[in-house]
Amino acid sequence: MQSTTFTSKMLSEEVFTCALCKKLLEAPVMIVEDIGNICNTCFTNADNPEEWHAIPNTKMDVVLKELVFPCMFESDGCEYTNFYEQLHNHQTICMYRPINCLLPKTECKWNGKVMELLKHFKDQHPQHILKNSFNKFSFQLDITKTPINVIKLLLNGHEKIFLLKIWESGEERGLMNAIQEIKFSGEGKYVGVKYVGKNSQYKITVDRDPFPTVDNAKKICAAILNEVSDSNTNNITVTVKIETGKVQNMTEAVLKQLECSVCKELMRPPINQCLSGHSFCNSCRQKVTQCPTCRTNWSDVRNYSLEGVTPSVLYPCVYNHVGCEGAFLGNDIDHHERVCEFKIYTCPISDCKFTGNYSLCVNHFFLNHREFLIESTVFQETFTPIASNTMELKYIFEHENMYKFTFQRLASSCNWYVRILNDYDKNRRYYYNITITDAQVQQRKISKSVVCLNKDIAKNSDVGITFSYDDLSTYKKTNNDQINYCCEIRECEV
Template sequence: MASWNVQSNMADSFKSEMHSSRCFLCEKYLSVPPIMIISSDGEEQKCGRCREIKTEINVRNTFYEKMARMTEYPCIYEDCEEKLRWGEVESHEEVCLHRTMNCPIFEECDETIKISDLASHFDSEHSGDLYYETYDVMGDIFSEMMTILLLSHGKPYLIKSGVTEDNYSCQVFALHPDGNRKYELKIFSEVSENFKLLFEGETIFFKENEHCFKCAARECQERSHWNSTLYQNSPPISHNVALIDINVIKFALKSPDFHTTFIVKNDNISSSDDSKVSKNFLSNNNTVLIDRILQCPVCEETMSSPIHICPTGHSLCNNCKSRLDSCPTCKDPFGDTRNFSLEDLADNAELPCQNENEGCNFFGNVEVLGRHQVDCER
């Protein structure tokens, strides 16, 4: 009996010691592998949550990991009573009902909120940034930075969008682990009601140490965040970002004002449009897209790289430019300036074969599509 009591006391002491050991960077339990010693005296260690943060010393603590398999850990989130074995912790933290995050509207709010309470928080504190099912914006979409909470199919998504001199950018983060969905962004104007640009992308599961909005704004100094200003001099790498060329959109829609409609598509729900959506740009009328944007005004063929542009802004295909000294539209002399925005559209937009209605399922950029359509058997 005495021997059993000694072993029990040793186990309790060992368990207490394990639970008092914390990651030097995130200050959470050392319960997610790999556990790395990061100081010369062995006192400082980091957990697997902080694996992407570079440290001068990185020595794996295999002894600790072996011993950690013999105990259970409490969840890091307050109010959660789960007891977790080694190897189960990280997956639980992603689905924990008590999971928290900092308010993404960090310019106005510094609260830490349960993700399950985020909609209520937005409703009371940021109601203008809360949308249900569809996110609609009227006016010039390139006028400001935006962070939106969209509740779609009963689940929360964060939409982060911004603008640079050249591009409109957009990312969509799922705040739940089964949020591997596609989203659709539709851009159109009152001037061209029957002409729409559609973009389709994929959502990203939000992990605050990796996707912190303050990190992206270069305002974060959290020791546990991968892209904190404490560790990097350059902006964080962004994944699954939709980049849409502003000049192409303005040229296509012929208007300074735009309407946007944004939806997250359920796996069992088809797109709100009957038209197909390409990996990059498509319109609900692809012939209109080709005719209005990429048609050479002289030969009326679809332009591909290189595409030339006159000082006034009129574009011309390479073959016609080689035969002309001045722009046929405004008579300005041509230089060596190229329209890289249209070249990017011609090179990257995947368009359907002109025989799509006859059953051809081929998609390709302008150059590849042209070669295909010469021999298309449909």
């Protein structure tokens, strides 16, 4: 058996080291006069190899193939050793090898080990990380912004790290799609990439590659993207689903039967059927007039047999593509999704198309709509009674709730409304209080309280807090007729 001491001695004396790059020789080795043993890469890439006096060192090739060597990144912590011919394959995917940041150098000049890549992205590029325990990831893509160059790190619940690359093709305009596994398992599984727009959807299958190769990139042409996208916003939802293998038990087989043939999501009650018996989720049923499978009309019969299975099925949260790792039984999933911390909201400002979870909405308001933002649940303002209809809208982000504050001045009264824009059922314990304070005598006050409103309740004088101008006349400032009020949102005591 080969002695590790012998190999170490030969490496320390540079017997197996290329005279130019100082790395382990790569076969076929060339012996160059006045230089020494040169590896194949250095010889092939030399500017003028024809001027060298060189001959093949075939004996060295034989010796190398019979020996076991440590990984070239041993000094960085890698403990891998193997025969020479297997060593090269390992070093191309070694987690200790140095790499640059995956983003363009103009955006980041980081250099480190592959195993440090995830930490670097968490620290410096968190917006490029998607995490999901169910191997399903989604994000928005604007196909009009060129050049398109998407880099996403995908993290699943089994500590697997995948790299998604989407970039523009150099030929006929289209997008190339590649999926690489950072620590490649060699299992050769595939990945489904789905482009979903308002008008249609399109799916492709991409083979997984070891990082950093992109041998199996798949192309989707621009014509298809334009057909799929929303004609108004040009936005497409890109969904990446990493397959986990064949069905292995009855539970997964049942889940397959619950998969809607259109959207590929698990169906929930009501489950609709066509006249031929094909079943689809209620959401897809509302979008089409005929069965997408057989083109027959819909029936009024529901698939109660499948619906009877759903209470025992664990459903991944609909917000799993943005970070929720929860799975809930069919009877509980709807309630969870109403209160999920990863729930996606649309910006309530009418001209804004931003969508994001609660924390992103807070940050979005702070950066883009600060004039509409109230940064506390207790705030004071002044107003002047006027004989015309005016309205002021503000938004408050507190208690993990999104509140819409409305102050309305009418000809004879003032109205205040505070509505909860996220789930109302869990937030009935919150109420708001409006207090009018005498400008001259601070101890003199008048106040009213009411439970915060459901976002769907129609605006009328019966559901808010109302003070008539007659009630407020004695609270005016003597100089300018202004009135002080304070709004406070509180939690009911249990």
